[in-house]
Amino acid sequence: MALPKGGYNHKDHEEIILRKWLEQKMYKPEYYPLTNTLQTEAEETNDKRPRWCLICPPPNAYGRPHVGNISGYAYMDAMARFQRMNGKKVLMLPGKDHAGLEGEGVYVREVLEKQGKNKFDMNRDDFYNDMMEWMKNNMEQALKDEQTIGLSADFDRNTFTLDPDIVEIVLDTFVEMYNAGMIYKGVRIVNWDPKARTAVADNQVEYKETQSNFYYFKYAFGEPVSKALSWKENFHNKIVNFKVTKKNSKFPYLQGVLPTGEKVIACGYQNEKETPNQGRVVGVRLGFDENYALVVVPVDLSDKNKIEEVLSKINFFESQKYPGGHVVMFDLEGDDAFKNGFIIGTVRPETIFADTAIACNPKDERYKKFMGKKVKVSFLGKVKEISFIADYAVDKDFGTGLLKITPAHSQVDWEIAQRHPEQCLPAIQVIGYDLRLNHLTGEYAGLTIKEARERLELDMQKHGNLVAVDKAYQNKIQIAERTKAPIEPLLSSQWYLKYDYIKEEAIKMVKEGRVKIHPKSMKKKFYHWMYNLRDWAISRSLWWGYRLPVWYHGKVKEIIDDSGQVKEMIEIKPGEWVELEYDNPEHLRVQKECPGPGWVQDDNVLDTWFSSGQWPFATLMKYKLMDQYYPTDVMVSGYDILENWISRMMMFSAFKCAQEPFKDVYLTGLVKGTDGQKMSKSRGNLIDIDKVREDYGTDALRMAYFYQNSAGASYALTYDKLKMFKHFANKIWNASKFVLMNIEDLDKNEINQMQTEDFKLNETKELVKQVKFLKKKITKNILEFQFGHATDSLYSEFWHDFCDIRIETLKKFIYPKKDENGNVIEDVNLSHKKEASLALIYALREYLKMLHPFMPFITERIWQEIPKIEGDHDSLLYSKW
RNA sequence: GAGCACUUAGCUCAGCUGGUUAGAGCGUUCCCUUGACGUGGGAAAGGUCACAGGUUCGAAUCCUGUAGUGCUCACCA
Numbered sequence: 001m002a003l004p005k006g007g008y009n010h011k012d013h014e015e016i017i018l019r020k021w022l023e024q025k026m027y028k029p030e031y032y033p034l035t036n037t038l039q040t041e042a043e044e045t046n047d048k049r050p051r052w053c054l055i056c057p058p059p060n061a062y063g064r065p066h067v068g069n070i071s072g073y074a075y076m077d078a079m080a081r082f083q084r085m086n087g088k089k090v091l092m093l094p095g096k097d098h099a100g101l102e103g104e105g106v107y108v109r110e111v112l113e114k115q116g117k118n119k120f121d122m123n124r125d126d127f128y129n130d131m132m133e134w135m136k137n138n139m140e141q142a143l144k145d146e147q148t149i150g151l152s153a154d155f156d157r158n159t160f161t162l163d164p165d166i167v168e169i170v171l172d173t174f175v176e177m178y179n180a181g182m183i184y185k186g187v188r189i190v191n192w193d194p195k196a197r198t199a200v201a202d203n204q205v206e207y208k209e210t211q212s213n214f215y216y217f218k219y220a221f222g223e224p225v226s227k228a229l230s231w232k233e234n235f236h237n238k239i240v241n242f243k244v245t246k247k248n249s250k251f252p253y254l255q256g257v258l259p260t261g262e263k264v265i266a267c268g269y270q271n272e273k274e275t276p277n278q279g280r281v282v283g284v285r286l287g288f289d290e291n292y293a294l295v296v297v298p299v300d301l302s303d304k305n306k307i308e309e310v311l312s313k314i315n316f317f318e319s320q321k322y323p324g325g326h327v328v329m330f331d332l333e334g335d336d337a338f339k340n341g342f343i344i345g346t347v348r349p350e351t352i353f354a355d356t357a358i359a360c361n362p363k364d365e366r367y368k369k370f371m372g373k374k375v376k377v378s379f380l381g382k383v384k385e386i387s388f389i390a391d392y393a394v395d396k397d398f399g400t401g402l403l404k405i406t407p408a409h410s411q412v413d414w415e416i417a418q419r420h421p422e423q424c425l426p427a428i429q430v431i432g433y434d435l436r437l438n439h440l441t442g443e444y445a446g447l448t449i450k451e452a453r454e455r456l457e458l459d460m461q462k463h464g465n466l467v468a469v470d471k472a473y474q475n476k477i478q479i480a481e482r483t484k485a486p487i488e489p490l491l492s493s494q495w496y497l498k499y500d501y502i503k504e505e506a507i508k509m510v511k512e513g514r515v516k517i518h519p520k521s522m523k524k525k526f527y528h529w530m531y532n533l534r535d536w537a538i539s540r541s542l543w544w545g546y547r548l549p550v551w552y553h554g555k556v557k558e559i560i561d562d563s564g565q566v567k568e569m570i571e572i573k574p575g576e577w578v579e580l581e582y583d584n585p586e587h588l589r590v591q592k593e594c595p596g597p598g599w600v601q602d603d604n605v606l607d608t609w610f611s612s613g614q615w616p617f618a619t620l621m622k623y624k625l626m627d628q629y630y631p632t633d634v635m636v637s638g639y640d641i642l643e644n645w646i647s648r649m650m651m652f653s654a655f656k657c658a659q660e661p662f663k664d665v666y667l668t669g670l671v672k673g674t675d676g677q678k679m680s681k682s683r684g685n686l687i688d689i690d691k692v693r694e695d696y697g698t699d700a701l702r703m704a705y706f707y708q709n710s711a712g713a714s715y716a717l718t719y720d721k722l723k724m725f726k727h728f729a730n731k732i733w734n735a736s737k738f739v740l741m742n743i744e745d746l747d748k749n750e751i752n753q754m755q756t757e758d759f760k761l762n763e764t765k766e767l768v769k770q771v772k773f774l775k776k777k778i779t780k781n782i783l784e785f786q787f788g789h790a791t792d793s794l795y796s797e798f799w800h801d802f803c804d805i806r807i808e809t810l811k812k813f814i815y816p817k818k819d820e821n822g823n824v825i826e827d828v829n830l831s832h833k834k835e836a837s838l839a840l841i842y843a844l845r846e847y848l849k850m851l852h853p854f855m856p857f858i859t860e861r862i863w864q865e866i867p868k869i870e871g872d873h874d875s876l877l878y879s880k881w
Numbered sequence: 882g883a884g885c886a887c888u889u890a891g892c893u894c895a896g897c898u899g900g901u902u903a904g905a906g907c908g909u910u911c912c913c914u915u916g917a918c919g920u921g922g923g924a925a926a927g928g929u930c931a932c933a934g935g936u937u938c939g940a941a942u943c944c945u946g947u948a949g950u951g952c953u954c955a956c957c958a
Binding site: 715 | 906921955
């Protein structure tokens with residue numbers, strides 16, 4: 001009943017306590033607190049305690065959990081400990097994810113490349129087995145990290161997404177979904193990551209601001225000029241529009257005539273990084289007898305006088321639409337290239353060979369005559385016929401208002417093409433998976449994209465098809481989230497999941513409140529995502545992961561035929577290739593086992609989210625615990641994977657279990673670095689968890705996560721906060737020491753039989769009242785997922801109420817009254833002293849319990865010294881809340 | 882371009898459904914060393930709660946607008 005002297009040093013206690021919890025298997029749901037043993041199966045089934053379950057989100061198995069993961073664990077653990085103390089039978093199940101694309105990427109980069117090996121020189125099975133071993137080795141460390149933060153999960157049930165049982169369940173789902181018509185194979189446009197040589201999902205694509213060449217080229221009319229001239233009027237006084245990088249500015253748009261007689265258009269051009277200070281072509285005025293290129297004049301945007309100067313030289317009218325900068329139009333008289341044709345802007349001239357149509361906005365009066373027609377155009381000296389379509393996806397104010405439709409090499413174009421299949425399809429693919437132009441481009445075949453672009457620029461110039469090149473065009477190119485390689489949209493045959501009814505089901509779960517999302521504001525984010533869901537490309541050309549349970553009766557290859565269409569061919573007999581029919585069971589079957597000799601398994605693996613989306617039920621099915629624990633109670637996750645993961649778990653659960661996977665979703669915010677910035681290596685503000693734990697203690701780290709934080713809110717993990725809670729731990733330690741010191745005279749029975757209602761002194765009555773009130777509040781906070789409030793109250797109430805006020809006032813009953821010289825003038829009233837001591841131990845016990853979910857180590861350590869009363873357990877873990 | 886947040890002390894942030902002198906930590910200044918704790922105690926300075934309107938007996942809190950910041954989604958061919 002006494003604590004060691006001196007301040008609290010977490011290093012002396014945390015490990016011992018952790019070992020005790022782990023060795024006694026206290027984290028397991030089978031642990032029975034009355035006997036301190038694990039229950040048998042029969043005892044378990046008879047156990048009437050309500051069950052509570054939380055499946056931990058599996059972090060990447062290959063790495064150590066990062067600060068954000070650890071923060072999540074702190075939250076999960078606080079909930080689990082609270083529930084356990086409230087008498088629930090708690091299952092918290094940890095796991096690790098194989099992290100398909102990213103995992104393979106890291107392995108290739110960090111292990112293979114360092115050994116000078118190349119994946120494609122390796123045998124697939126060897127690669128897989130080597131990688132599995134590497135993963136499993138790394139998993140150990142991750143597990144330790146989870147334990148040291150105090151996560152009270154059942155580590156005997158640590159589960160890996162590639163555990164055989166889990167694989168079975170996940171593949172079963174694939175087959176079931178295929179049979180339900182929700183999984184299909186088709187040729188679609190995909191985001192091709194050339195580095196990883198795989199397609200990636202839409203949300204695995206990032207955008208990167210770059211500077212590109214923007215080519216204005218002309219499809220010259222292949223038909224009589226007179227016909228085209230009839231829409232000349234429509235062009236009069238209309239201007240082509242330019243790329244404007246920043247919107248919302250109010251600077252006017254100008255058009256007029258210079259005193260010299262030159263026609264001028266001045267228009268907003270603004271670039272945050274550079275103020276254009278030399279003339280450059282940014283656009284083209286369309287017309288038949290007045291052709292211009294637009295050139296930026298050297299005017300500093302911030303220089304009002306200069307702007308005035310330009311304004312004074314021209315007649316202008318205002319348009320609210322285009323802000324900033326100044327662009328002047330110069331006559332390019334005598335250049336044939338500007339006459340009689342469609343002028344189209346593009347950053348990707350090499351895809352011109354794959355054009356199947358030209359499109360404009362249906363409301364664009366300028367092109368009304370052409371809509372729905374076929375037009376003959378000449379390009380590089382050849383005349384071809386091309387469809388002219390109208391679609392609302394085309395922005396008539398961008399460029400010349402014309403868009404070339406290249407369904408094989410652009411997501412947007414692909415979608416437009418789906419709406420105009422007759423005119424735009426079949427798509428023509430002119431770029432191969434090696435990112436070189438293919439046989440359909442004639443003399444360009446074999447060139448890389450860059451080479452082709454350069455050559456085309458010259459050739460277009462030669463044939464009069466090149467109108468202008470904007471060399472400083474700012475655009476965003478797509479890059480792969482993981483490999484950072486530029487994405488090439490390509491056609492490829494892929495497996496897709498049609499969400500079908502499960503999408504509606506998941507929406508209903510949230511709408512009907514069966515799944516509550518914390519914070520509420522994230523609900524909107526969820527709906528927004530769900531309503532805009534498109535079919536999900538689930539196959540990945542990787543080796544690491546779940547290989548598709550799909551079999552082909554013969555080798556399969558993807559070809560681009562002479563018309564540029566992507567097709568899959570199957571070798572039904574040696575040397576005899578026919579087109580693969582997706583619905584022909586003699587060609588393709590979906591099942592887990594190989595159908596027989598001669599059948600070849602699909603090379604692809606499943607997207608990682610396909611398996612992690614099944615995590616809650618896959619894990620419980622593995623351990624045959626579905627009846628007891630499904631649906632689970634809470635899911636804790638970073639808000640950034642609400643869409644990718646949370647929504648998919650709900651949809652998979654709707655399919656497989658016809659119910660929600662969890663009742664509450666607690667979304668944690670981003671943990672920012674000590675300087676309040678997003679953590680990144682380059683900023684040097686990364687937090688070393690090991691060091692933090694060593695310097696400040698695990699309890700302090702946990703408190704720093706909780707304190708004043710709310711669901712979904714990002715926050716900085718600062719040294720100030722850590723220090724604050726290190727001090728707090730010390731305060732708890734010392735206050736406990738004081739209380740324990742004062743109850744040494746008390747009989748154990750007196751504590752056991754204490755009736756706080758019988759307290760006579762105002763001071764003790766007040767203390768009891770205050771503690772009871774606080775407990776009510778903390779309970780409510782935890783149940784409402786307001787951990788920030790709970791820890792805030794605990795901190796200030798314990799320190800500034802209990803320590804600063806209550807203990808100090810009660811001291812007058814404990815110590816004899818003395819005069820200035822230290823002579824006792826009034827002896828201690830023994831019954832008052834006893835009551836004061838009882839009140840102190842009462843309050844301390846309550847505080848320890850309330851603090852335990854947040855600061856488990858120190859509270860457990862002190863609890864060991866607390867005299868136990870009825871209903872207590874040796875460990876705070878199982879002591880009654 | 883659309884949606885969602887946010888703007889409170891020098892800094893980092895709490896303030897939950899509107900209610901008496903707006904809070905914490907750190908930092909600053911001053912005081913206090915014999916019994917739990919200097920990793921402590923006491924006190925002080927510092928905020929017209931972004932701005933402008935409105936609702937109300939009463940607003941940091943609700944509504945509208947403005948400005949700025951952040952995030953997410955879509956996207957410029």
